[in-house]
Amino acid sequence: MKAMKECGECKEKWEKKKIKRINKKWVCIYCYRKRRDKNRDHILHTVAGVRRRSDLEKGWRERSKARKEKEQKELGPMIPGAKQVKERIKKVPALGLYLTKVEKEVLVKKYVSNGMEYHKAYAKLKECMDFLYQLIQRLREKGKSEEEIDKKVKEEYANLMEED
Numbered sequence: 001m002k003a004m005k006e007c008g009e010c011k012e013k014w015e016k017k018k019i020k021r022i023n024k025k026w027v028c029i030y031c032y033r034k035r036r037d038k039n040r041d042h043i044l045h046t047v048a049g050v051r052r053r054s055d056l057e058k059g060w061r062e063r064s065k066a067r068k069e070k071e072q073k074e075l076g077p078m079i080p081g082a083k084q085v086k087e088r089i090k091k092v093p094a095l096g097l098y099l100t101k102v103e104k105e106v107l108v109k110k111y112v113s114n115g116m117e118y119h120k121a122y123a124k125l126k127e128c129m130d131f132l133y134q135l136i137q138r139l140r141e142k143g144k145s146e147e148e149i150d151k152k153v154k155e156e157y158a159n160l161m162e163e164d
């Protein structure tokens, strides 16, 4: 009969070579292994977590850099193009309820196709939108319904499309 020791964790009795004393406690080699593996998993997870975090930060830095470069590009010389149109349309008074972005783009494209330079076309669009915006305000003050206002704006838009 060999001397048996009780494992402090699984409470099983083990012969001496299968159990060791760790921090004043008897722990069998199986519980010890389990504990060690758990610890290792924890470390791996943490290290991986750190790596994931730094990957994320790298991603953020790259995206932020790309965004700055994009902004810089957009501030640079004006190149006619769809992207440019979208960016500039945003700066024109919002009449989103009545006119879509596409309708505004169509207006700009019409001016450009009539030989107007892009920056002038945008300035003209802005004027038109200011005019429509004020029209809307006036109609609202008069207590017109949204439907009536919408109809009026569409009419004015049609007029803008017809004139040069």
Ligand SMILES: [Zn+2]
Pocket: 007, 008, 009, 010, 011, 012, 027, 028, 029, 030, 031, 032
């Ligand atoms: Zn054990």
